[in-house]
């Protein structure tokens with residue numbers, strides 16, 4: 001299959017990432033089916049898609065006509081059979097759990113045409129953890145986006161040993177076609193490229209907060225002031241979604257037994273998730289949204 005034969009894309013999971021990937025593909029001319037097990041997730045996704053359209057046309061990135069055309073290309077469904085029809089490529093964004101991802105790919109392996117390419121947006125897992133369960137390991141690889149997808153247009157493309165090189169080449173071309181700059185990994189690596197570099201920063205930021213060394217604002221302030229960044233680790237975790245960050249921290253805390261601090265950090269995150277404070281998506285996380293305090297000019301610049 002050639003990249004220009006990828007016309008119809010199925011996004012599985014309509015949460016933070018599924019919505020954004022759906023938008024990116026539709027804005028670049030693909031027909032997109034957005035599938036989720038939860039109808040409210042699809043309703044929320046449709047509201048978000050309208051917000052993206054309004055935001056991107058207000059910022060002059062796309063015209064109103066282009067936004068409307070993109071919106072018309074996206075359909076939603078909770079029915080897996082409808083979702084799978086005539087699909088060329090799947091982008092999976094369900095929660096970070098290898099068993100769940102394997103189950104979802106197995107389900108769609110039975111429903112999709114043989115040509116369909118399966119990609120996963122997992123943040124820290126690797127394709128072999130669910131390649132066999134997918135039923136088509138040779139057509140499975142990771143295509144990992146960074147939010148906001150249209151702004152941080154870097155995508156990791158990570159095949160595993162069993163991926164057909166022609167499938168990888170096709171996905172690399174497809175990534176370019178949807179306005180992304182692909183980073184091609186030569187071997188499997190949990191957390192890919194950027195996240196491998198940034199995860200230790202997140203982990204140490206959480207350690208500082210969980211151990212009561214400094215407040216969340218002070219930790220972000222130090223990072224933003226010195227690195228001249230507009231957002232710190234806690235602001236970024238709010239953007240990702242604290243439930244997703246907790247899933248990842250909890251998963252690794254159970255595997256890296258010698259690091260008790262990882263469990264402490266996961267418990268610290270859980271205390272937010274249990275209160276429904278999930279970050280930007282719920283309006284409250286480490287900060288309150290909209291207009292979080294870290295975006296105020298005086299957050300890192302003294303008036304003196």
Ligand SMILES: NC(=O)c1ccc[n+]([C@@H]2O[C@H](COP(=O)([O-])OP(=O)(O)OC[C@H]3O[C@@H](n4cnc5c(N)ncnc54)[C@H](O)[C@@H]3O)[C@@H](O)[C@H]2O)c1
Nearest residue numbers: 013014015016017036037038041093094096122123240244
């Ligand atoms: N949030 C980020 O910034 C980010 C960035 C890159 C990668 N990722 C990865 O993307 C994946 C999704 O993360 P997210 O933040 O979008 O999660 P999310 O919790 O916002 O959304 C997950 C969605 O999957 C749906 N879902 C659950 N089980 C399902 C099933 N069996 N079939 C179909 N849909 C199902 C849920 O209803 C929910 O709408 C994870 O693997 C995560 O590690 C997240």
